[in-house]
Amino acid sequence: MNPKKIAGEKAVHYVEDGMTVGLGTGSTVYFSIIKLGELVKEGLDIKGVPTSIQTEKLAIDLGIPLVSMSSVDYLDLTIDGADEANHDFELIKGGGGALLREKMVASISEKFIVVIDETKYVTQLGKFPLPVEIVPFSWETTINTIKKLGCTPKIRMNQDASPFVTDNQNYIADCYFEMIDNPAELNQQLNMISGVVENGLFINMADSIVLGKENGEVTIIS
Numbered sequence: 526m527n528p529k530k531i532a533g534e535k536a537v538h539y540v541e542d543g544m545t546v547g548l549g550t551g552s553t554v555y556f557s558i559i560k561l562g563e564l565v566k567e568g569l570d571i572k573g574v575p576t577s578i579q580t581e582k583l584a585i586d587l588g589i590p591l592v593s594m595s596s597v598d599y600l601d602l603t604i605d606g607a608d609e610a611n612h613d614f615e616l617i618k619g620g621g622g623a624l625l626r627e628k629m630v631a632s633i634s635e636k637f638i639v640v641i642d643e644t645k646y647v648t649q650l651g652k653f654p655l656p657v658e659i660v661p662f663s664w665e666t667t668i669n670t671i672k673k674l675g676c677t678p679k680i681r682m683n684q685d686a687s688p689f690v691t692d693n694q695n696y697i698a699d700c701y702f703e704m705i706d707n708p709a710e711l712n713q714q715l716n717m718i719s720g721v722v723e724n725g726l727f728i729n730m731a732d733s734i735v736l737g738k739e740n741g742e743v744t745i746i747s
């Protein structure tokens with residue numbers, strides 16, 4: 526059993542006719558989006574708001590009607606993956622580089638459902654390097670400032686050794702903290718640095734975590 530598939534598909538049970546739904550990015554929510562595509566073909570009436578160009582393309586291929594975020598005041602529900610989640614529902618996101626749009630979409634969602642496999646449910650955040658979206662202008666200065674918060678930041682690179690560029694034309698600094706003692710404080714400290722656009726800590730945003738397990742079970746934590 527694929528725990529990502531189990532979690533992704535289970536989360537779709539939250540979706541109801543008439544909803545505007547935030548569509549996250551990544552290999553777990555992929556299964557939610559595939560399932561939504563099937564349900565739309567069977568008559569489910571929803572509108573999606575994609576969190577990345579990748580998800581937008583997938584949703585279009587599947588025939589899921591889309592609207593832009595700017596055309597709605599709020600979303601009924603967002604389903605998205607995460608790289609780590611702790612027991613206080615604090616998350617690290619951005620492994621795929623989509624954290625900025627994901628955070629914007631989650632911030633106006635009535636309900637935010639996180640789909641993960643059990644390996645990502647941790648007692649302390651930080652093993653996964655925290656992605657921070659920064660502007661390309663003088664990125665060296667920005668990562669030097671970030672470093673003072675106690676991590677080793679590395680600019681994310683593509684296989685051809687060029688910097689990875691986000692959908693918003695920015696860079697990602699992957700910040701190796703190992704352990705994050707106070708995620709809420711770090712979230713604020715990072716976002717106060719000039720040159721930082723947004724960081725991958727999602728605090729007080731998630732409502733439920735749908736946890737897929739290797740043995741085929743799924744647990745919903747609310």
Ligand SMILES: O=C[C@H](O)[C@H](O)[C@H](O)COP(=O)(O)O
Pocket residue numbers: 549550551552553554605606607608618619620621622623624627
């Ligand atoms: O930027 C990417 C997103 O935050 C993803 O939701 C996150 O990285 C989890 O992705 P996956 O489900 O592929 O592990």
